Amino acid sequence: MSHSTEPKLPESDIPESAIRRRMIKSFGWFTLASAIPVGVYEWITHSPKLLGTKKPLRRVLDVNQQIAKTYFSDTHLVPTFPVEDAAKKARVNGFDGIKTPIPEDWKLQIDRRDNQPLLLTVDDIKALPKHEIVYEFKCIEGWSQVQYWGGVRLSDFLEKYKLGTKSGNSPNPDNTDDLFNYIGMETPDKGYYVGIDMESAMHPQTLLAYELNGQPITAPHGAPLRLIIPVKYGVKNLKRIGRIFFADERPRDFWAERGYDYYVGL
Template identity: 80%
Template sequence: MSQLKEPNLPESDVPESTARRRMITSFSLFALAAAIPVGVYEWITNSPKLYGARKPLRRVLDANAALAKTYFSNTHLVATFPVEEAAKKPRQNGYDGLKTPLPEDWKLQIDRPQGAPLLITMDEVKALPKHEIVYEFKCIEGWSQVQHWGGVRLSDFMANYKLGTKSGNAPNPESADDLYSYVGMETPDKGYYVGIDMESAMHPQTLLAYEMNGQPISAPHGAPLRLIIPVKYGVKNLKRIGRMFFSDERPRDFWAERGYDYYVGL
């Protein structure tokens, strides 16, 4: 026997009991629909923090990073431009880590698992092969600008000083197990700091830059030495590097501690 259905009557002819039942059902469904997002919101906001973000949100960000890493390749290069297209007055953004005077005796400190830290001068950095790049610098705030930078490849720097490996040998991309997972960097005053995944650090376009538009970098842009990492948004491009170290644990990261994505790849 087929199920009997209520007849399609005009609203004025619907029995009071039927109308009341329909109203109760409608309000119940509405309340349930409203309660679900409220419950999810309360669950997220009451969750503990993980690396600066609520745990469920951090898990989503980490899942996105894991996906991005699957298609990352050192053979994938960002687009480059003719030098004449570079901004004559590159935009400066952010002063964290730059609020105190640069120490007069600045040297780049490299922490090593074994032995004393290396202290490297700018002359020693400039003795390595120089590379230049003109590319579109992208800020996570939504603006971008074609900029011209010069310096030494981070991968060449690491190879020259035999950094980033557990064996103490020069890095070899084919011996991934010997590489640490991350590079950590911070300003001399420790006011700004980043963690970079090793694959991005070893990318051939990643530079320890000391020139902008063919001239020494100015203080607001990170003199005397800064990171230029075209495969990341600007928040990872640390200015005024004071210390560098290597780790299998995530180094502290200024904006990740404030709820941003840790990877922030392009």
């Protein structure tokens, strides 16, 4: 069983302008930014930081999460497209956590409640039913692209290995008291890490992906195994998963520590 700790914040943060762009997409409040009194603007500017951004902006991001969670449903699916609509060359979105070569002895480590880690190969993952999705991958910085991914449903994976529950039984979405609140993932070098709310993790379109355009994914796209979670922006789609664990408190999250909201839902 894993428990999160208070994250150590990085020395450098993303620009405040990037945070404001994110909130404009979510609220529209800041379209009226020019009407904000100078005193309020100065107050925000001189406020202390909380998790990588000014405290008032962080509070707005937290409200954004609560609003997004109220309309989330595992029956709400993101739009999908015919395979022929997918980009022939998928765009790469960042190299944090995958700057080193793929470990030759790569195995997926899953922390379990009995403190006996489960180690799995890609072939173990491929033994589960395969699912494919062609959808619009969206980057939080504004670009998007229709992409074609294949892998196994994360929900099927959790059911197969009886993960994500406090009882050690297979997860039951109707028994939320038995589910951990979050699933954490990190790259083998621990250079990139995300925390995902369990509801989004168990969404039927969330995949542990090992194929892109019908071929094994390459190193720049997160080989040998990565997360594809269409209900989130790209920053949550962790590449080269090395470790998975579960927690009731928020696991640390790379971009949340640098100023973005934690939920980052579409």
